[in-house]
Amino acid sequence: MPTILVVEDEASIRKLVTVNLSARGYDVIEAASAEDGLVQLRQVRFSLMLLDIKLPGMRGWDLLTAMSDDPAISLDMPIIVMTASVVEAQTQVQDYPNVVKVMIKPFNIDDLVQAVTDALR
Amino acid sequence: MEEHSSQVEDVLQRLKELRRWSEELGPRQSALLTEAIEHLSSVLQDLVQADTLPKSTSRSGLGLGQMSAPGAVKPRPQYTEQKLQDTEKLFRPLAENINLMFWMRAPESDEMLYVSPAYEKIWGRTRGSLYRAPQSFIEAVHPDDRKRVVESMAAHKSGGFDEEYRIVTPDGSVRWVSARTFPIREQSGEITRIAGVAQDITEQKKAEEALRTTLARMRERYVISRRIGAARMAEDVVNALRSLTTIADANRAAILVFSEPWGEAPPPGFDILVDWRDDAASLPSMPDADHVLARYPLAKLFSRDGTVLVNDVLADPRLSGNDRDWLSAIKTRSVLLFPLITSDQWYGMFNVHYRFPTQMQLEDINYFEKVVNQAAAAIYNFHLLEAETRARQEAEEANELKLKFLAMISHELRTPLTSIKGFATTLLADDVTWDPNSQRDFIETISQEADKLTDLIEQLLDLSRLESGVLRIVPEEQSLSVIVKRAEAQLQVLTAAHHLRILVPDDLPPVRADPQRIAQVLTNLVNNATKYSPDGTPIAISAARQGQYVQVNVADEGPGIPPEERARVFEAFHQVATDGERTERIKGVGLGLAICRGLVEAQYGRIWIQDRPGPGTTVSFTLPIAAPPKSEIE
Numbered sequence: 001m002p003t004i005l006v007v008e009d010e011a012s013i014r015k016l017v018t019v020n021l022s023a024r025g026y027d028v029i030e031a032a033s034a035e036d037g038l039v040q041l042r043q044v045r046f047s048l049m050l051l052d053i054k055l056p057g058m059r060g061w062d063l064l065t066a067m068s069d070d071p072a073i074s075l076d077m078p079i080i081v082m083t084a085s086v087v088e089a090q091t092q093v094q095d096y097p098n099v100v101k102v103m104i105k106p107f108n109i110d111d112l113v114q115a116v117t118d119a120l121r
Numbered sequence: 122m123e124e125h126s127s128q129v130e131d132v133l134q135r136l137k138e139l140r141r142w143s144e145e146l147g148p149r150q151s152a153l154l155t156e157a158i159e160h161l162s163s164v165l166q167d168l169v170q171a172d173t174l175p176k177s178t179s180r181s182g183l184g185l186g187q188m189s190a191p192g193a194v195k196p197r198p199q200y201t202e203q204k205l206q207d208t209e210k211l212f213r214p215l216a217e218n219i220n221l222m223f224w225m226r227a228p229e230s231d232e233m234l235y236v237s238p239a240y241e242k243i244w245g246r247t248r249g250s251l252y253r254a255p256q257s258f259i260e261a262v263h264p265d266d267r268k269r270v271v272e273s274m275a276a277h278k279s280g281g282f283d284e285e286y287r288i289v290t291p292d293g294s295v296r297w298v299s300a301r302t303f304p305i306r307e308q309s310g311e312i313t314r315i316a317g318v319a320q321d322i323t324e325q326k327k328a329e330e331a332l333r334t335t336l337a338r339m340r341e342r343y344v345i346s347r348r349i350g351a352a353r354m355a356e357d358v359v360n361a362l363r364s365l366t367t368i369a370d371a372n373r374a375a376i377l378v379f380s381e382p383w384g385e386a387p388p389p390g391f392d393i394l395v396d397w398r399d400d401a402a403s404l405p406s407m408p409d410a411d412h413v414l415a416r417y418p419l420a421k422l423f424s425r426d427g428t429v430l431v432n433d434v435l436a437d438p439r440l441s442g443n444d445r446d447w448l449s450a451i452k453t454r455s456v457l458l459f460p461l462i463t464s465d466q467w468y469g470m471f472n473v474h475y476r477f478p479t480q481m482q483l484e485d486i487n488y489f490e491k492v493v494n495q496a497a498a499a500i501y502n503f504h505l506l507e508a509e510t511r512a513r514q515e516a517e518e519a520n521e522l523k524l525k526f527l528a529m530i531s532h533e534l535r536t537p538l539t540s541i542k543g544f545a546t547t548l549l550a551d552d553v554t555w556d557p558n559s560q561r562d563f564i565e566t567i568s569q570e571a572d573k574l575t576d577l578i579e580q581l582l583d584l585s586r587l588e589s590g591v592l593r594i595v596p597e598e599q600s601l602s603v604i605v606k607r608a609e610a611q612l613q614v615l616t617a618a619h620h621l622r623i624l625v626p627d628d629l630p631p632v633r634a635d636p637q638r639i640a641q642v643l644t645n646l647v648n649n650a651t652k653y654s655p656d657g658t659p660i661a662i663s664a665a666r667q668g669q670y671v672q673v674n675v676a677d678e679g680p681g682i683p684p685e686e687r688a689r690v691f692e693a694f695h696q697v698a699t700d701g702e703r704t705e706r707i708k709g710v711g712l713g714l715a716i717c718r719g720l721v722e723a724q725y726g727r728i729w730i731q732d733r734p735g736p737g738t739t740v741s742f743t744l745p746i747a748a749p750p751k752s753e754i755e
Contacts, residue, residue: 012540012566016547019563023553054532084532106539109546 002047002120003027007037009055020109034058041073048119053083064096078119136162222319228312231255243321245290263287280304280315297326338488349496355395355503358496372399373474375407378504382466387414394504405451418444422458425467428490429458433478455479461497468501533577537570580712587719594635594723598747601664601671602627608640612647618656624663632671632744638720645713646675646740654679670743678737687730691718
């Protein structure tokens with residue numbers, strides 16, 4: 001089964017995403033910060049990453065940069081970004097071709113699930 | 122007189138000896154020698170006599186027709202002598218009466234044959250003194266001009282001297298004279314006399330000088346006007362003014378602007394718009410007396426009516442000892458104070474400081490005043506511009522802060538909404554059936570997130586009300602221990618994982634405060650303490666009287682707040698940076714302390730983090746003690 005990484009500091013949103021994706025048959029691994037996410041990325045080969053932007057410590061965009069700098073991490077996976085800021089997402093996303101979708105909070109969870117399904121097809 | 126007499130006596134004595142010696146010569150030589158000696162003696166005696174006679178008759182005639190002293194001049198043929206005497210008759214009345222100084226000199230010698238009475242008026246010396254000592258003519262010349270005059274005289278021994286120079290009269294005053302000499306020749310062309318004419322041109326010279334100064338000043342003012350016109354800030358105007366030669370040696374020039382125009386009473390405050398110093402490194406900057414005009418030592422001398430000059434601050438009775446200390450600390454010994462007035466408003470001062478006492482002429486000050494008045498309008502405009510720029514900058518900063526604030530609020534509101542909406546949708550999913558436990562779990566999460574949202578909205582509303590001043594505070598006179606007791610139940614719930622200690626004595630004087638809001642502050646502070654300190658550690662609430670206030674402290678044993686953050690934590694949305702260990706973000710949005718501050722300050726108290734060494738945080742706030750009830754006063 002495809003393995004998905006969820007990087008999100010808000011526990012309730014993490015749970016929301018995990019619950020919905022697991023119910024649809026995906027394996028989900030959670031990370032509460034970008035640093036934790038990097039640790040996971042080095043150990044596991046993920047099929048997709050769900051990434052919150054506003055994280056404590058290293059920000060979401062910085063994580064993407066760190067990923068491309070790190071030879072141990074495969075960049076060959078789609079990324080879906082979750083953020084509350086529309087403007088920021090629009091400007092930053094151009095630098096990161098792997099980002100296939102930006103979800104603006106509060107998003108419809110069904111839309112998220114659909115986006116994941118589409119990206120993994 | 123006596124000196125001359127004794128010298129002449131000496132010569133006569135030698136002449137007697139010479140005559141005795143001449144008797145040893147042959148008869149013819151002896152006769153010639155004797156005749157010469159007789160002639161010499163009588164002339165000498167004439168000279169001595171001349172000094173004791175009244176001055177106007179010491180020389181009869183212009184010296185044209187007489188040779189009364191021995192010297193280099195040869196005896197004249199008779200017809201020339203007559204001609205000279207006729208000339209003398211014509212010109213003597215003229216010479217005696219006009220203000221022109223007129224003199225006659227023997228050619229090839231310094232001997233003065235005649236000097237007109239004007240000499241006494243212009244040179245301030247007697248004519249007799251000049252006859253006796255012709256070199257006094259040179260001695261009267263001003264030392265700075267002497268070289269030039271002497272050289273010119275030497276070059277024009279036969280006339281043609283034409284110079285303007287200064288003389289110094291015996292009483293020390295300096296005058297300008299213009300002197301010319303010309304030769305007087307007989308028909309053969311031989312020079313028989315050198316005539317001289319001199320005039321007092323002091324007034325003329327003064328007028329020339331005044332004109333030169335006026336022209337220089339006109340030029341200066343033109344240049345300065347242009348510079349002021351090209352100025353782009355107040356400093357430029359000060360630099361333009363500094364180029365005035367009258368203030369070239371100032372060590373400081375400052376522009377002060379009052380907080381409001383000085384009308385009937387002095388304004389409360391002022392700003393220093395410009396503080397130019399000639400040597401910024403060694404000259405301390407002007408202390409601004411906290412912008413309180415009454416505390417500025419020179420303010421007592423400011424006047425709308427005109428420029429005030431303090432020649433020497435040490436000698437001025439208007440300044441106190443403290444004032445003088447202040448002035449010597451900024452190396453000011455004298456000062457010029459110009460009021461700056463535009464559109465009839467006295468809006469500030471232009472002050473020029475000197476490190477030495479000054480001697481300034483009134484006309485210099487008047488001139489300077491004119492230039493400063495010209496600059497006053499320009500300075501005022503720059504002051505306005507600067508005030509505007511500052512206001513705009515502050516508005517921009519405030520705006521940016523607001524935008525940041527809004528972005529944070531937006532994020533904080535969207536997060537719980539995401540969960541609420543998300544779990545609701547999850548429950549309603551068509552393609553998944555959730556077991557009852559999961560359902561319950563999701564509904565609980567919705568409920569919790571809704572609570573969080575409510576809490577956040579309440580905090581935001583409180584903060585907003587505090588900011589706009591509409592938060593209702595209902596102060597009562599209440600004992601602090603009662604307030605704390607009321608909140609105790611809630612506090613115990615919060616501190617379930619910690620050890621709550623309440624150390625509030627019952628006998629504290631009652632405070633004037635809104636009990637509900639104080640309870641809110643306490644809950645907030647205790648809540649923070651639980652979040653930031655490890656489980657099981659104590660959280661202590663204590664209180665004690667401090668003067669007119671009661672001080673309350675909430676202390677925990679968490680990691681503490683770094684000194685540099687202790688003031689900033691009271692800002693909205695500020696959160697203490699977590700150390701690397703704790704990756705879980707501290708829950709809560711960071712409004713708690715901002716609200717506490719708003720609540721405490723609205724009740725005339727203060728809130729701060731104590732400057733305590735070691736780990737742990739103590740937040741302290743004060744509440745005013747309630748004034749004693751009327752019955753007690755009576």
